[in-house]
Amino acid sequence: MTEYTPIHELKGIGEKTEKLFWKLGIRTVGDLIRYYPRAYDIYEEAVPISEAEEGRVQTVTGAIYGKVQVSGNRAMQVTSLYVKDLTGTLKVIWFRMPFLRTTLSRGGVITLRGMIVRRRDVLVMEHPEIFYPSGKYEEKRGTMQPVYPLTSGLSNNTVMKAVKQALESLPLEREPLPEHIRLKYHLAEYNYALRGIHFPEDKEVFCHARKRLVFDEFAAFIYSLRKLKEESGRSENRFRISPSGEVERFIKELPYELTEAQKRVWREIEADLKKNLSMSRLVQGDVGSGKTVIALLALLTVAYSGYQGALMAPTEVLAKQHYESITKLLEEHRIPFQTALLTGSMTAKEKREAYRRIQGGEAQIIIGTHALIQEKVAYQDLALVVTDEQHRFGVRQREIFAEKGEMPHVLVMSATPIPRTLAIILYGDLDISVIDELPSNRLPIKNCVVDTGYRPTAYRFIKNQIEEGRQCYIICPMVEESEHLEVENVTDYSAMLQEELGNKIVVGCLHGKMKQEQKDRIMEDFGEGKIDVLVSTTVIEVGINVPNATVMMVENAERFGLAQLHQLRGRVGRGKYQSYCIFMTGSKAKDTKERLDILNKSNDGFKIASEDLKQRGPGDLFGIRQSGLMNFRLGDVFQDAAVLQMASEAVSVLSKKECEWLKKLENHTGNSSVIL
Ligand code: ADP
Ligand code: MG
Secondary structure (H helix, E strand, C coil), X not given: CCCCCEHHHCCCCCHHHHHHHHHCCCCEHXXXXXXXXXXXXXXXXXXXXXXXXXXXXEEEEEEEEXXXXXXXXXXXXXXXXXXXXXXXXXXXXXXXXXXXXXXXXXXXXXXXXXXXXXXCCEEEEEXXXXXXXXXXXXXXXXXXXXXXXXXCCCXXXXXXXXXXXXXXXXXXCCCCCCHHHHHHCCCCCHHHHHHHHHXXXXXXXXXXXXXXXHHHHHHHHHHHHHHHHXXXXXXXXXXXXXXXXXXXXXXXXXXXXXXXXXXXXXXXXXXXXXXXXXXXXEEEXXXXXXXXXXXXXXXXXXXXXXXXXXXXCCCHHHHHHXXXXXXXXXXXXXXXXXXXXXXXXXXXXXXXXXXXXXXXXXXXXXXXXXXXXXXXXXXXXXXXXEECCCCCCCHHHHHHHHXXXXXXXXXXXXXXXXXXXXXXXXXXXXXXXXXXXXXXCCCCCEEEEEEHHHHHHHHHHHHHHHHCCCEEEEECCCCCCCHHHHHHHHHHHXXXXXXXXXXXXXXXXXXXXXXXXXXXXXXXXXXXXXCCEEEECHHHCCCCCCCCEEEEEECCHHHCCHHHHHHHHCCCCCXXXXXXXXXXXXXXXXXXXXXXXXXXXXXXXXXXXXXXXXXXXXXXXXXXXXXXXXXXXXXCCCCCHHHHHHHHHHHHHCCHXXXXXXXXXXXXXXXXXXXX
């Protein structure tokens, strides 16, 4: 067996299962062993019932107390019982498992491991794993079981078995990394790391294994970035773009004055556009610092010089919002250009119409999602591409543009606060501009970190804000276990909230599983004030701008990375009203409180990210993905900043030949793309 062996040659993988694996992008044994767990089930010591924490998976041991009940309807039978230990009693429920009544009615001592949630204001353990009699738990205690990202029809167990088999049957690989590098940075041996990431005996093995693989992943990324830079340099172009008096007029007509930082960054961009070397510039600015208008100024300048410009957003919702607000601005300011929208969810007919207007040069400012750079789109004369919010261009995209004509100027907008040293590694040869100032009309957001006991007060507060004409966001707890549960959670929560707030207030609900049109409609309604409270998962995270929204409440805030919470917070405080952010946490742990307090004390994204790192220390590698930046498979730019630095140093000293093996990884990291 080799890495290239198709997975159906593994035992237990038939045609049907193989297709499911394909859906996950796994075709060969090599793909499979690089399909890393997204989390681990850690079978920890049981906790006393009175200390079971809301929002966490916990293990309790107790006596079955009273009768096992089955209720609900045929479609959804709920089995419930109580367990009791010296410290308290806990209700436990299972869905669709009525047969448990027979099994469990013997009574006795049981160990249960499951998520603790709050239902009608009491803590309940939901759908736990059962160890009965409780002695069975002993075998598992202390172990870490991998949890893989799945697709419907494929069980965790199937993936786990396949990986195990693959690792057992593959011959060991020769360590590709030179010994001196490995020793210098204390990196685990490759084969050890690969086994350790799937089946770690304990946390220490996991951390060691992970560090090595993150190193490889970063090194592969940095290597391809440098190669690209070497090959291409800055390309010349024939665009003749000159500053336009019309753009100056537009700036003067804006209802606000640009901040000094915006003016400075705009001057830098304008200077780039005049040159005949293609611009590659990153604009970093905290949420709400006003990046969109800067992008628009660049697009207008290009249009006034007779070329096309495109703005690419990471989500459909955001693309639409940009499209609508820009189209409206152009009308209001009597600017004679046409806009076009292009997103993946448009009908074939709508797309054809958009293609026609883009190709014919009828539309000068084109806004959309990734669809903007698909092969089918032909531009008449594209001179500028702006990508909003950490969207990245890959090597492939670069080629596409080259095929379409000429390398346009590229402007990348990002709200992710990363220190300059990291930015230089990650963004290669991009020039960097920073908008380090917020518009002066902003009142600082008022924050509070509270526990769930504060919820009624929070609802009252929200009600008051709505009565004053404002709007609110509530972000629902994430459900790691399944998307299905997540949906249920958001829907349940909205229904509960609607009841709580009364029917004069309109509660809307948004989650990732909704159809695109549905999402769009809800976002539009919220933007137009037809929805008062929007209950959502983190799908609203990026970029949305509804200045009338003044409250952001985050449930189970402890489960988010601080950088992400800061992004969420950035959805409010975008207009002239005082805004508020309520971080609600179910965890009483001291470190959780301390961590969230960082947010409480600061509204400065850069500071938050670095404080968070300092406080959590490198040992805390579980669960939270801090930045989500660049979608590395394992690595996280913030969390693994030190490893990023190591990889950067290492790639500088390795010879070309010593880097050859990294090429193989490029295709597997899911991140072979690099910024232009
Ligand atoms: P972000 O940098 O997060 O993308 P946006 O560009 O969406 O922020 O801007 C947020 C809001 O601030 C928008 O409503 C925009 O009109 C407004 N805005 C931008 N620049 C200024 C400014 N200089 N003064 C006042 N408001 C501004
Ligand atoms: Mg933005």
